[in-house]
Amino acid sequence: MRDDALLPSCRQFLVILVSGSKIHTHRKLPGHATRSGASYYFSSQSLTVDVYQGLVDRGWRRSGTVFYKPDVLRHCCPHYTIRLPVASFTPSKNHRQAINRWNRFVLGEDYIKKAAILHPKSKQEKAQGRNSFDLVGAIHECEYSTLKIPPEPAHRFEVTLEPDQFTKEKFHLFQNYQQNVHHEAPSQISESGFKRFLCGSPLKRKTTQLNGKEQKLGSYHQCYRLDGRLIAMGVLDLLPHCVSGVYFLYHSDFEKYSFGKMSAVREATLTLEGDYQYYYMGYYIHSCVKMRYKGEYKPQHVLDPESFEWNPLEGELRSLLDKKPYVSLSRERRRKEVHDKENPLTEFVPEDDDYSDYPLKTAAAAGSAVKRGKSLFELKMPGVMTAEEISQEYPLDQQLITARGKLFEAEDLMAWEDGDIKDPKSLKGIIAELVACLGPDVAKDVVVAFN
Secondary structure: OOOOOOOOOOEEOOOEEEOOEEEOOOOOOOOOOOOOOOEEEEEOOOEOHHHHHHHHOOOOEEEOOEEEEEOOOOOOOOOEEEEEEHHHOOOOHHHHHHHHHHHHHHHOHHHHHHHHHHOOOOHHHHHHHHHOOOHHHHHHOOEHHHOOOOOOOOOOEEEEEEEOOOOHHHHHHHHHHHHHOOOOOHHHOOHHHHHHHHOOOOEOOEEEEEOOEEEEEEEEEEEEEEOOEEEEEEEEEEEOOEEEEEEEEEOHHHHHHOHHHHHHHHHHHHHHHOOOOEEEOOEEOOOOHHHHHHHHOOOOEEEOOOOOOEEEOOHHHHHHHHHOOOOOHHHHHHHHHHHHHHOOOOOOOHHHOOOOOOOOOOHHHHHHHHHOOOOHHHHOOOOOOOHHHHHHHOOHHHOEEEEOOEEEEHHHOOOOOOOOOOOOOOHHHHHHHHHHHHOHHHHOOEEEEEO
16 A cells, blocks of 8 residues: 555635546535644546646645645654655665566476576676666566567466556455455445545546657556456556556465565556656655655655655655654754854754744644634645735636636636635635645646536
């Protein structure tokens, strides 16, 4: 599994159109939060890959049709967006061992011996194999379509990229995975839940030309079949600049083969071969030991939750993550600058941050305040524009709105002028919060719609 599927919210917002695609959201509840964490989220039935690329680069992720941006500051286990520049990726010894072990199992000793005689490697190929690890070659080594026949391998292994559509075969794999890996009761696992979570993504599939070859975009299932049997599946979002891993599941019969490691390396390879540039493994949770494995795929970079800069997951950043739960290097640099001016004779201590610029420190307190009508601008959330920034940088009055089949600018509506940007119950306040969370580059492609 790539991400936590629990999505507590700070606030939900209205139905909107993004680049001609409807996003369905509901405002039945004014807000909700749990003690563990909080997120601003919306649900969507249709979204372009370009818009979603803009969202993930501002800390958003999706779970089925739900798109969410965690409140990194108030979460008990802060979620940080990470990405791997695949051109610089070098698999670790453990990763290589997992790949080689699976290849040997699929091919079988008999095939390996006979193939060495029938199809001997050149001296150059042997030397290259001793001196370096061919990532792409190793990943595809046991796939049936790449083998030299005869002889026949012990097993027929095939990996295909398929539309993220529901099939009974996929659901049965999901059942096994949820029961044996996540220990869910059979009564908790349903076809409708599987469809909602992992099938029928709102991201629209399309193809484009890049560097002279076809590049797939949208949501897909990467299916692993052994002797015709579906044994594992990766749920992937292929975006203009990245492959984003949504979820991975495998059959318990193959648990000993380290499919988690192997699938991540395979998805990184897909990223490399398809010229997507970056492989996103979801959220990195430094405070959770079980989630630190993502940092083993190097060199990882972490998205700064406030400035949206990418910083290497090493050195200063890793040291700070060891000392405190919420880390923003841009924030630390601002604080140090102020400290050095005001207290030049004392040492700057990052852990001394009291977050006094945030009025409420816990998700529970923030959620209660939202229910009482507190604006997101008063609450403050890392990575969310302030009311002042929107007023200075974004033409809110010109935000496009559609109602009853007609298109308007926000200022054309009678209720617009009576609203206040910091009133979460007013039309102006609702749209301002939406823009603040999406960011200006995404918001400019949004049309707010009313059902």
